[in-house]
Amino acid sequence: MRRPAPEPVQIVKQRRDAALAALVGGVPYMQFMGIGVDRRGDELTATMTYDEKLIGNPLLPALHGGATAAFLEVTALIEISWAMLWNDIESGAIDIETLVDGTLPRLPKTIDFTVDYLRSGLPRDAYARAKVTRSGRRYASVQVEAWQDNRDKLFAQATCHFLMPARTSGAQ
Template sequence: MKTPEPVQVIKTRRDALLGKLTSAVPYIGFLGIEFDRRGDELTAVLPYKPALVGNPALQALHGGATASFLEVTSVVELTWATLWADLEAGRVDPEGDVLPRIPKTIDFTVDYLRSGLPRDAYARARINRSGRRYASVHVEAWQDNRSRLFAQATGHFLMPAPTDSE
C-alpha cells in the first residue's frame, strides 16, 4: 500500500495552483482581492482601500467595487472547482505553465442590501448548478458579521469547453 503524501506537500501543491489562477487575472490584483483556502472551500477577501470608495462623504464602497468583488469571487469559484477536480485526478501539473480557462459571464444580478463600510469585505460563492455548458452561481458578501450580508448576487456563466479547442 502507498504511504499517504505528507500534508504539507498536498497543501503546497493546492496553494500553488490557486495562486497561479488568481495571479493570472490582472483585475484581481487591481482590486487587491485575496483568497483563503480551507480544503476546496474558498473565501475571497477584499482588503479596504480608499480607491474602492463610491461615496466620499460616507466612505462607502462603490457599488461597482462590490459588484466586481462578487463577480470575481463567482468566476474564481467556478474555475477553481474545475481545477481542483483536475488536480486531484492528476490531470493538471501545478508547476506547469498553463493559463486557466475562465468561464464567461452571461448575466449577473447584484442585490445591494446595505452600504459597504470602509472595512475589509469577505465573500463566498456557491455553485448551484454546473452543467457541461452553463453554470448558475450564488455569492454572498459580508463585512463584520457573517450573518449580516451587505450584498449578494446570482450569475449565469458559459463554461469553457472541457478539451482543448484552440
C-alpha cells in the first residue's frame, strides 16, 4: 500500500488560517471586545487585549464580569464552530474562497452558559482555551478556562451547551 504524498505545509496552513480568519474576522462584537484567536495545529487560544472600556470596577480596578463572560462565550463558540468545520477544512470539502467572501455555514447556537468567577480580572490581557467535551448530532458541551499572567491561576471558567445546526448536505 502506498500513502498519498502529504500536501505541502503552506497549502495546509493557508487553508486552516483562511478558515479561522473567516470565522473570527467578520464578527463586529469580537473587534469591539478586542478578542483575537491564535492557532497551533487545531488548538486555538483566544486573547482579549486589555482596554479601559473592559473595566467593571474602576476602584480596584477589575475587568467587568460581563466582559469576562463574553470573552469565555466567544471562545467557546469559536471552538465548537472550529471543531465542527475541522474535517471539512482538512478534506477540502469547504470551499475556502466562499469562506473568505464571508459566506459561513450555519454555526452552533448557544443554549446556555454558566460562568464561575474565580478571582477578579486584572487590568491586563486575558487568555482562554475551550475544550469540546461532547459533540453530538444535536447538542454539544464545551468547557472554557481563562487566565491572565499564570496559566495555573484561572480567573474564570465556564460550561456552555450548544444547539448544533442541522446537517443538510451529504457531509456526515
